[in-house]
Amino acid sequence: MFRHAWDQRRAQAQDAIKSGQRQVKGIEKQIETLLSRILDSTNATVIGTYEDKIGELERSKIILAEHLANQAEPQGSYQEKLEPVLTFLANPWKLWETGHIALRRTVLKLAFADRIQYDRDKGARTAKIALPFIAIEKIADPGVCFGAGEGTRTPTPRGART
Numbered sequence: 001m002f003r004h005a006w007d008q009r010r011a012q013a014q015d016a017i018k019s020g021q022r023q024v025k026g027i028e029k030q031i032e033t034l035l036s037r038i039l040d041s042t043n044a045t046v047i048g049t050y051e052d053k054i055g056e057l058e059r060s061k062i063i064l065a066e067h068l069a070n071q072a073e074p075q076g077s078y079q080e081k082l083e084p085v086l087t088f089l090a091n092p093w094k095l096w097e098t099g100h101i102a103l104r105r106t107v108l109k110l111a112f113a114d115r116i117q118y119d120r121d122k123g124a125r126t127a128k129i130a131l132p133f134i135a136i137e138k139i140a141d142p143g144v145c146f147g148a149g150e151g152t153r154t155p156t157p158r159g160a161r162t
Contacts, residue, residue, distance in 0.1 A: 006078045013071060020068040027061045089132055 031054055038050045088095060088110065096107050108116070113128040129137075 002082055003078055006081070016071045017068060020064055020071065024061055024064050024068075027057050027064070031057050031061075089136065 034050045034054050034057075038047050041047050041050070092107050092111050095103050098104075111130055111133065113130050116127045117125040119125055
């Protein structure tokens, strides 16, 4: 599922880049056409109108070029990006324990759907858990407790505890 989403994002980025490049070429062609019309024209009003239109086209070309620069396909390989995500989902506490405030804020943003509410009298309130953790909870096997199936643990004899 993650691989499919990654491939789709990459294809969308490539399509957007190709579409933008086609639009830039179309604008350049329109500008060339207007420039040739300016050379053929003798009316000052018509020349002014063409110049205004060329200015508009140049601005839209610049905007498209900026959009193309920001529209990048995902960098790195699928495995490079998936591994940290799965590590985080497996144990967000490890990232929290680092003590870095930026990482702690990231954990809060990723682990909870909303900001944590605080009440002066009652303290911190229970926040909504983010979608990935809800999905993991739903697919988790309720019969498995910390990696061991329910009832598979060997009971400790009463006399063995010290």
